[in-house]
Amino acid sequence: MPSDTTKEEEETVVYKTPFPLTGEEVSNAGRRYRLPAKNDFLAFRNYADSLEGYSLRCNRPNDTIVWSKKVKGESLNVVKVFSVYPGVDPQTMYDMLQDGLYRVVWDTYRIEAFCIVQLSPNTDIGYYAAKSPATGVTNRDFVNQRAWHSAGNGEFIIFNTSVPHRDVPTNYLKANKISSDSVVRGFSKITGYLIRPWEDKGTKGCCLTYVTQCDVGGWIPTMVMNYVTTKASPNTVKTVRGAVAGFTEWVPKQSDYQRTWTSDPDPFDVPSLENITIQFAKEKWAGESGSS
Known part of the structure; x- marks a missing residue:
């Protein structure tokens, strides 16, 4: 994409992702951004699927599992949520998460x-920009570079990481008279979704692995944020469950519906792919009938 400044004047964006982005650089608004290569999506898949270093925090059999992980040298934990959606096709889940128009409907x-x-x-x-769910806590906004990939066989990846951009300064909402409320700029080191098919005991659908390491900024102590993020994660699953159910009813009512994010499946160039989280969930739930 063309830049309105010379290359010498451009600032190279520094990424904080847990794996490097290795694609080509592109210029926009005075900065050099790095695109993800195909192998970077595989790196995210491996990152999202791994259970190394995680501690189990919540288990709802045949529904949801939540883990958190401490990262050496960092105060913010990584939170990981795995959930299953019987009867929901992986493509439907992917489309719902990608659809900006539908987000207006379900994202309160x-x-x-x-x-x-x-x-x-x-x-x-x-x-x-999002309203705070807690009284007395300032609203938050984020500027994120987002990337997506269709890996074939019902697998989809979406992930983001925060970057700067001159078109959205920290006073954007007030300057554009969108909201007079104060807002704190948050930072997503990594947040993303891994969507895969799910089949267990004759039940088919999809499963969603959500992983995030995000600093919401402001005065909230890190210890409190780690606790709240872990406890609130199952609510995110509940919201997604309701949203995807409504999506199947919403789409047919759109007269000129377009999926601008679609692309031909591009499988990863590896002999086989592990499904560590799926296997863990099946084994753990196999002998459980109650919740913990």
Whole structure:
């Protein structure tokens, strides 16, 4: 994408992702952004599927498992949520999570959200501002570089990481008279979804692995944020469950519906793929009838 500044004047964005982005660089608004390569999506898949270092925090048999992980040298934990959706096709889940128009319908915390710039066919930079779910806590906003990939066989990946962009300064909402409330700029080191088919005991559908390491900023102590994030994660699953159910009813009512995010499946160039989290869930739930 063309830049309005010379290469010498451009700032190279430094990424904080737990794995490097290795694609080509592109210029926009005075900065050099790095695109993800195909192998970076595989790196995210492996990252999201791994259970190394995680501690189990919540187990709802045949529904949801939540883990958290401490990262050496960092105060913020990584939180991972695995959930199953019987009867929901992986493509439907992927489309629902990608659809910005439908998000207006189901995301009750949304203040403003839009695409700032499309960097490549499967990468963009977007703005998202959300109401705080807690009284007395300031609203948050994020500027995230987001990327997505269809890996074939019902597997899809979406992940984001926060980046700067000059079109959305920290006073964006007030400056554009969208909201007079104060807002704190948050930072997503990594947040993403791994969508895969799910089949167990004759039941088919999809499963969703959600992983996040996110600093919401402001005055909230890290210890409190780690606790709240872990406890609130099952509520995210509940929201997604309701949203995907409504999505199947919403789509047919759209007269000119377009999936701008679709692409031909591009499987990873590896002999086989592990499904560590899926296997763990099946084994753990096999002998359980209650919840913990």
